[in-house]
Amino acid sequence: MSKTLFDKVWDTHVVRKIEGGPDVLFIDRHLIHEVTSPVAFLGLKSRGIKVLYPERTFATADHNTPTINQHLPVADPLSANQLKALEQNSREYGISHWGLGHQKNGIVHVVGPEYGITQPGATIVCGDSHTSTHGAFGAIAFGIGTSEVEMVLSTQCIMQPKPKKMRINVTGQLSKGVTPKDVALFIISKLTTSGATGYFVEYAGEVFEKMSMEGRMTVCNLSIEMGARGGMIAPDETTFNYVQGREFTPKGEAWDKAMAYWKTLKTDADAVFDIEYTYDGSAIEPMITYGTNPGMGIGISNHIPDAKEVEGGVATYEKSLGYMDFHQGDSMIGKKVDYVFVGSCTNGRIEDFRAFASLVKGKKKAENVTVWLVPGSHIVESQIKEEGILDILTEAGFTLRQPGCSACLAMNDDKVPAGKYAVSTSNRNFEGRQGPGARTMLASPLVAAAAAVTGKVTDPRTLLA
Amino acid sequence: MAYDKFTILTSTAVPLPIENVDTDQIIPARFLKATERVGFGDNLFRDWRYNPDNTPKADFVLNDPTYTGKILLGGKNFGSGSSREHAAWAVYDYGFRAVVSSFFADIFKNNCLNIGVLPVQVSPEFLQKIFDAVYADPKTELEIDLPAQTITLSPTGEKESFDISSYKKDNMQNGFDDIDYLQNIKTEIQEFATHLPL
Numbered sequence: 001m002s003k004t005l006f007d008k009v010w011d012t013h014v015v016r017k018i019e020g021g022p023d024v025l026f027i028d029r030h031l032i033h034e035v036t037s038p039v040a041f042l043g044l045k046s047r048g049i050k051v052l053y054p055e056r057t058f059a060t061a062d063h064n065t066p067t068i069n070q071h072l073p074v075a076d077p078l079s080a081n082q083l084k085a086l087e088q089n090s091r092e093y094g095i096s097h098w099g100l101g102h103q104k105n106g107i108v109h110v111v112g113p114e115y116g117i118t119q120p121g122a123t124i125v126c127g128d129s130h131t132s133t134h135g136a137f138g139a140i141a142f143g144i145g146t147s148e149v150e151m152v153l154s155t156q157c158i159m160q161p162k163p164k165k166m167r168i169n170v171t172g173q174l175s176k177g178v179t180p181k182d183v184a185l186f187i188i189s190k191l192t193t194s195g196a197t198g199y200f201v202e203y204a205g206e207v208f209e210k211m212s213m214e215g216r217m218t219v220c221n222l223s224i225e226m227g228a229r230g231g232m233i234a235p236d237e238t239t240f241n242y243v244q245g246r247e248f249t250p251k252g253e254a255w256d257k258a259m260a261y262w263k264t265l266k267t268d269a270d271a272v273f274d275i276e277y278t279y280d281g282s283a284i285e286p287m288i289t290y291g292t293n294p295g296m297g298i299g300i301s302n303h304i305p306d307a308k309e310v311e312g313g314v315a316t317y318e319k320s321l322g323y324m325d326f327h328q329g330d331s332m333i334g335k336k337v338d339y340v341f342v343g344s345c346t347n348g349r350i351e352d353f354r355a356f357a358s359l360v361k362g363k364k365k366a367e368n369v370t371v372w373l374v375p376g377s378h379i380v381e382s383q384i385k386e387e388g389i390l391d392i393l394t395e396a397g398f399t400l401r402q403p404g405c406s407a408c409l410a411m412n413d414d415k416v417p418a419g420k421y422a423v424s425t426s427n428r429n430f431e432g433r434q435g436p437g438a439r440t441m442l443a444s445p446l447v448a449a450a451a452a453v454t455g456k457v458t459d460p461r462t463l464l465a
Numbered sequence: 466m467a468y469d470k471f472t473i474l475t476s477t478a479v480p481l482p483i484e485n486v487d488t489d490q491i492i493p494a495r496f497l498k499a500t501e502r503v504g505f506g507d508n509l510f511r512d513w514r515y516n517p518d519n520t521p522k523a524d525f526v527l528n529d530p531t532y533t534g535k536i537l538l539g540g541k542n543f544g545s546g547s548s549r550e551h552a553a554w555a556v557y558d559y560g561f562r563a564v565v566s567s568f569f570a571d572i573f574k575n576n577c578l579n580i581g582v583l584p585v586q587v588s589p590e591f592l593q594k595i596f597d598a599v600y601a602d603p604k605t606e607l608e609i610d611l612p613a614q615t616i617t618l619s620p621t622g623e624k625e626s627f628d629i630s631s632y633k634k635d636n637m638q639n640g641f642d643d644i645d646y647l648q649n650i651k652t653e654i655q656e657f658a659t660h661l662p663l
Contacts (some may be wrong), residue, residue: 015657016650021632024650026657036549038500049648053658078498085500121663129548129572145550145576147642155647157654160575161630193485194542197571227545252663261662293485293545303595316484316540399627407511409547418517428548430489432512 002268004165005234006200009140009265013123015157022159028122029107030057030152032095033085034064035411036127041089041152051153054094057119058087061099062107063128067374067401070100079412093153106377106403109133109345113217114379116246120235120262125152130427132223135232136216137239138265140200142230163229164198164274165266169205172282177461179427180215180354181347181444183207183299184222185287187279192311193295197227199274204266207281208233213242214351221346222427225294234266286460288332289429289442291320296429300447300459305332308384323431324439332362335441335457339422340448341372341434343401344408347425348376350383352445357392359449359463365397366455371416373398374406396453410435423451472641474562474609475619477534480599481526487546488541488573494547505551506558523660527559531603538595539566544573553577563609565616569590578633579642585609585616594618609654611637627637 003011015024016393032040037059044051051057060293064079074080083100090097098104104111110132112118120138127149134141148158168187188195201223208216216233223231233239240259243249249260285299298305306328307317321327326335342348342356353375373393375381381403384390390400407414408426410433416422419438425448429440443451446460453463496508505609511521514525521528537556542567544552553576556564563583574584587595598618606619611634617624629637647654 012620012662013474015654018632021630024647024654026654026661028661035497039502039550042501043644045647047644052651052654063494076498082498082500119663127548127550129546131548143548143572144578145548145553145572147550147576147579147644151644151647153649154644155654157647159632159643159646164573193545194568194570197542197568224572227570228540293487311541313482313484315482319483409489411494411497428487428489430487430544432493433489436493436495436512436517 002271004267004271004273005138005202005232005265006140006165007271009121009123010050010162022161024157025123025160027125027152027156027158028056029117029124031112031117031124031126031131032057032149033108033126033128034061034082036146037089037149038082038085039146040153041291043150044153049154051093051095051421052126053156056156057095057153058112059090059095059097060105060108060111061086063405063409065100065404066412067404067406067414068233070402074100091222096410103378107345107348107405109221110376110380113137113213114246114377116243116249119243119249121237121265125158129224130221132228132230133217133221133345135220135223135230136213138235138262140230140232143224163200165202166196166199166228167202167204167273167276169276169278170203170281171205171278172207172280174207174281174284177286177446177464178284179444179446180211182284182287183281184219185289185294185442186284188222188226188294189287189297190279191226191295193293194227196223197289199228201228202232203233209236212351213238214349217349218346222294225427235262235458286444286447288447288457290324290326290332290427292323292431294427294429294442297442298332300332300457302332304332306327333456333459336421337369337423337451337456338420339373339416340369340452341407341422341424341426342445342448343372343374343376343406344426345376345405346427347445348374348380350380353380353384353389354387354423355388355445356449359446359460360396360398360453361392363396363453366453368455369452371398371452372401372407374401375403377403407434409433410438423448423457468557468640471562471581471583471611471637473611474535475606476536477604478536478538478595478599478607479526479532479534480538480596482540482596485542485545488544488549488552489540490548491544491552492549495547497551502554505555507559509555509559535560535562536609537561537564538599539564541566541568541589543569545570548572548659550576550580553580553582557582565592565595578637581637581640583609583611583637585627587616587625587627594623652653
């Protein structure tokens, strides 16, 4: 029978099917961080059980870490305690731990691929919804709750009903100034924040075939923002070239064997999806959000739509615009910006900083804007320095912070103050996400760069050479 | 983690007719710093419930003594966003045992089922009827019958069926979680692991 890429990877990992219930799914790789794992370890302790395969779990601290002065003790006692718990639990159960100050420390969804933990055909979970990022490699990757973290630690399995299958095709060529982030925000604006709930997505078509691994990770990362459990892209030469030679990827004969298997990981020509969408990539423009969920996005040159044109309740829509202090019919161009954040598991990779630098080169940071540039990992940080990007940033008046999730969820001190507007390359514009009362506009690194040098929402295409 | 068994719940309900209620509203990230499962109920809907100076916001439903009960009524796409199980813990620890909506986000729904909160998905029309009835009379009781998989508006007897897998239903009725199940098939899992393609 014909199978989709998703079917192939899923079915290979089903230990047992339960009649009238979920599948027992074997998990190849498990990533943990300080925030969603402590209670899972407490569960193991209270049940008196061990970690079944400690070598399949990797720990990094990222959600709740400072992004300056990482060499100093963490000031917030609750945060320090959480970091200590991750370290102690990892040591006690024999799990690799990449804590604060470790060379491999960084955002879990950035370092996983960088060290080759993420591989085609694997099942990967983490107590974080943006685990969907790893689907860029043709893996089935999705976020889980803490109870499930405990399941994976204790049995390397979780229990999941098999999702339905959706394919999203984006054809044609992207225009200048349009990035993978814009493609994702465009799709979410079409499907809404719940339009893919219950589905697992495969992204296909020319736009994704031509996309770099960094770009594919950005797109798959945002799958959860339309409700999908995850999204994936069939592995190809771009994928294999990225994966080869990394610390945890197979070597020698094992590599050849892996390659032979990975090349089979594509959707069969006559395989059927439960639902399919096709969009013209050339029609996508740089995107920006105006509301309080990622589905509330528009092309940057557009005006905020009327409530009656938008799916969902009018009351909810008005609450959302009220929170942002925006109005129906407003132009997004020219909106005031107080903060710019470039980073996160969505856009904290080297390409994102290259894009930001390409626009700010030779310009100056706008005086009214506070800008936080936060690399996703130490590897990204090193690349920024080695490629001369830091010099461009410094010349333009920007500074670089240290790796972590930072203002994406504002668990640490990187909080946007109440009432202030931020253009953010992160993934969520929920009320208070970047700090109580903070107002977030999600956009690409290029739109963030344009805001950083002009102090307002600006179409990056007007500034690109 | 063990939770109280769920069979039939008869209770008044607390209405929150907002769509796309995300987990950052249910429990903001800055309250995720605990290393134990304590105190999350106090911070349920923290920023909708309290002013920045920690005084209660009078217009938020959890601060309105008119509405009480063990059932939370939410708008479409309840629980979107982050995978934080803390959101489900906050709902449970506050005292809710069921959330009724016309649509749930996936991970939140899963998390609820794993910790003993029953997500009850009804049609948009029936949800509206429930909201209307509760607003008309806050003492209106709902009966959620898990064995029968029905939810009934007590005054009128109008009811609707809801879906739940027989496996999860059995778990909820007995207070079991998936770890109990998985522990019992560990040998099968270890055998399976020796046959993976890579």
